[in-house]
Amino acid sequence: MNKTTKKTGKRLSAENIATGKRLLKYIMDLYKYRFIMVFICILLSAVASISVSLSLKYLLDDFIIPLIGQKSPNYTELYQALMVLGTIFLIGVIAAFTYTRMMVYIGQGVLKKVRDDMFEHMQTLPIRYFDQNTNGSIMSLYTNDTDTLRQMISQAIPQALMSFFTIVVTFISMLVLSPLLTVLAVLIIGVLISATKAIGANSGKYFIRQQMALADVTGFIEQKGKNYKCCGIWKVYGNEKQTQMLFRKLKKCSEIYRRLFADGRSILQLTVAA
Numbered sequence: 001m002n003k004t005t006k007k008t009g010k011r012l013s014a015e016n017i018a019t020g021k022r023l024l025k026y027i028m029d030l031y032k033y034r035f036i037m038v039f040i041c042i043l044l045s046a047v048a049s050i051s052v053s054l055s056l057k058y059l060l061d062d063f064i065i066p067l068i069g070q071k072s073p074n075y076t077e078l079y080q081a082l083m084v085l086g087t088i089f090l091i092g093v094i095a096a097f098t099y100t101r102m103m104v105y106i107g108q109g110v111l112k113k114v115r116d117d118m119f120e121h122m123q124t125l126p127i128r129y130f131d132q133n134t135n136g137s138i139m140s141l142y143t144n145d146t147d148t149l150r151q152m153i154s155q156a157i158p159q160a161l162m163s164f165f166t167i168v169v170t171f172i173s174m175l176v177l178s179p180l181l182t183v184l185a186v187l188i189i190g191v192l193i194s195a196t197k198a199i200g201a202n203s204g205k206y207f208i209r210q211q212m213a214l215a216d217v218t219g220f221i222e223q224k225g226k227n228y229k230c231c232g233i234w235k236v237y238g239n240e241k242q243t244q245m246l247f248r249k250l251k252k253c254s255e256i257y258r259r260l261f262a263d264g265r266s267i268l269q270l271t272v273a274a
Contacts, residue, residue: 059081
């Protein structure tokens, strides 16, 4: 049992790496220079964010506290420091806005390319593939699965790069300020990473199950739901007993739909095959 689980985990890990490489190839082939610009903007945004946080210490110690108690304080140097601080903050905001817009553009372009390639590949599949899979299950590949891919490109990748750069810059700053506290923070972070890894492994497994269940639900709606009317609950006009039996097999469908709707999925995405 344990050996089988380990083999499956290694296989999934290898498949994830291969999928990541294929996704990166899509991005680099279509939007190589834009992605490099995104990389630079994320780095600028991370550096600007940390610089603003660290500059508050020097702003207080070198410019504000010395002015306390003076009868005629000179605010020229303070204004200059505030202008520099504001410029750094503005650069960070512009960089964040730029990479966010560009990643949305890249995500939509890659999504279109992936769907086009899927459609071209589907033309070469034998007839038995369409006999063995419902229309809704096939439609789910083009809607739910590819939309998850778009969210990964436009949101997950920038957040991961931003987090990486922020960690690097913050770690360097911590070493400069206090090496002892840095070592203590690293130990605590190690514990947190271990807990997150354990939780993330389970969440990834259940996410795959959720996508498979969603494909089944979409196929059910496409194949069996033509005579349905939705008024807050499902009311069946047709073979009601058979439909109730099918819904018992998919008893989690309403929970999945509510969860997806709460996560921001549109009604069009949830009922695209209906």
